[in-house]
Amino acid sequence: MADSAFFCSLTHEGILAVRGPDAGKFLQGQITCNINYLGASGSSLGARCTPKGRMLSSFRIVSVADGFLLAMSRELLEPQLAELQKYAVFSKAKLGDESAAWVRYGLSGADAALQALGLDLASEADSVSSTESLLAIRLSDGRAELWAPAEQAERLHTHLRAQLPEAGLNDWLLAQIRAGVGQVTGTTRELFIPQMINLQAVGGVSFKKGCYTGQEIVARMQYLGKLKRRLYRLSVAADQPPAPGTELFSPVHRSAVGEVVLAASSSAGVELLAVLQEDAALDGHIHLGSLEGLPLDLLDLPYTLDSKREIQR
DSSP: OTTSOEEEEOTTEEEEEEESTTHHHHHHTTBSSOGGGTTTSBEEEEEEEOTTSOEEEEEEEEEETTEEEEEEEHHHHHHHHHHHHHHHTTTTOEEEEOGGGEEEEEEESOHHHHHTTTOOOOSSTTBEEEOSSOEEEEOTTSOEEEEEEGGGHHHHHHHHHHHSOBOOHHHHHHHHHHTTOOOOOGGGTTTOOGGGGTGGGGTOOOSSSOOOTTHHHHHHHHHTOOOOEEEEEEEEOOSSOOOTTOEEEETTTTEEEEEEEEEEEETTEEEEEEEEEHHHHHHOOEEESSTTSOEEEEEOOSSOOOHHHHTTO
16 A cells, blocks of 8 residues: 555654754754754754764654654654753753644645645645644655644544545555655664765755764765665565564675664565665675575665765755
8 A cells, every 4th residue: 555545643753842942053953954944844854863973863853833843753752852951951942742742644645635624735855834733744755744733633534534545554664665764763773874874865964054963973974984884675575574673684794784774564575674784785695684584685765875966955
């Protein structure tokens, strides 16, 4: 169903809110994307890094009237909130976990359903359309997200179910994998720098915004470094998706050469995104979980890496 029209509840992520007069200034020094690009009709992928450039979280961010909302894996909310609050005491910014206050739906082929709600969403990636209480966000592959206050959940669920088949979260994650969009989870926290999950290729890193935590490492890798590990899309004839962080092995290297980032079931088995050593990926002999594990096949990503284009943001 990942390639057809459907809707599903995005229960795997929560919402971290940053509100107040200094919300933008505060976040600008903490995250990889550029707050100034958002305005009232934009969103962005992004990440927060350690001083060594390792991602503590990845997210989708959207601006609201008095600040910003960041959707990220639920298991990352508590540690990110605790860490950010240490710095927020020096600014007029208030942080909170607003997961319970919001309901979010993933939509595929659902523009008519959005229009019936008064949301005329542009086709450009990262576009935002809003009403007094609803937000719709366009993703890079044409899918959309619908965000709303939690008290509207029953009404919206009824509206969507009348127009679209309801799918499980697996179908949404499979579409995300096919779009080549990686994501940090609790088990992959601090494993990757942004370029390892191709975050710069999907608009999640700005190289013109100035300083933020980890910026020196991220910029150095883009301009001067030789990235030896990056994101690949693969398939495997497995019965169940492996968990994020599951190691991949190369019989040629006789060792682990990467980790699963995201995985979902497909009609042919499992598709996944993984960060792999480039030489191991080129060799093509990759196995799941151990040297004797199931073999994986490389699949295409829907975009190309272009460092000259990426540094224009």
